[in-house]
Amino acid sequence: MNRRDFLNLTTTITLAAPLGATRLRAGTLEYRPGMVSRALLSGRTVLVDFHASWCATCQAQGRILDTLRAGHPAYDHKIDFIVADWDRHRIGDMTDALGVERRGTLIALTKKGEIGRLVGVTQTSQIKDLLDRALSASI
Template sequence: MMTRRFLLTFLALITFAPMAIAGQGTDYKPGLIKQALADGKTVLVDYKASWCSTCARQERVIESLRKGDPAYDKAITFINVDWDQYGDHEVTTSRNVPRRSTLLLLKGNEELGRIVAGTGQSQIKALLDKAL
């Protein structure tokens, strides 16, 4: 039997879940970053783990900034690299990424900036602003 609480929760999930998923970025698959860079895009690579509280804080700050300024979504391709899956992979080692909760901003063959374990809104905003 369906309770009112269950029904309201279900309706909220199907209404708001697509918005939350749409804004998070694309999950990394081999070749994705190289292709985006070859296409001339500026890419923010977010090395994260689902269990990482610093990563979660970074994600909340990035989402807040993106909601506040749609220019970020126009200027930046957001790609998430799962640390547990790709921590020892070429996508991580070739860029000397020391740990999860690392954010890299890339364009062409250049690294525009990097944050390691930083969660401050002004710090993350300054990184994203380099793409504008």
């Protein structure tokens, strides 16, 4: 392989890697089937973030969640943050069971049920309120 081919290949890989990839925040789990149920059955409080990497609302929610979590470590100690990639999981048992109709949906859950839900919300105060309610409901 000559230098030009190598540079073209590495540029292509570098540019293509972010496409379709959801950036997971530190301490955030990537959704896999069954993980929400397992976390709830074990007594954990869960925040499910139905996120698409190309969605401006989802990106704004992610920045707000990052800021709130950085300023309040108790959120990460008491809540399991799970990101469900909308492009891969918009059709599935969990999405159907929770009645999720669009990306940009944040749902807080305990084994007793849903604590709250925000759809397309990017106001820090409303997202903080959801996290505070989830924190209060955690063990």
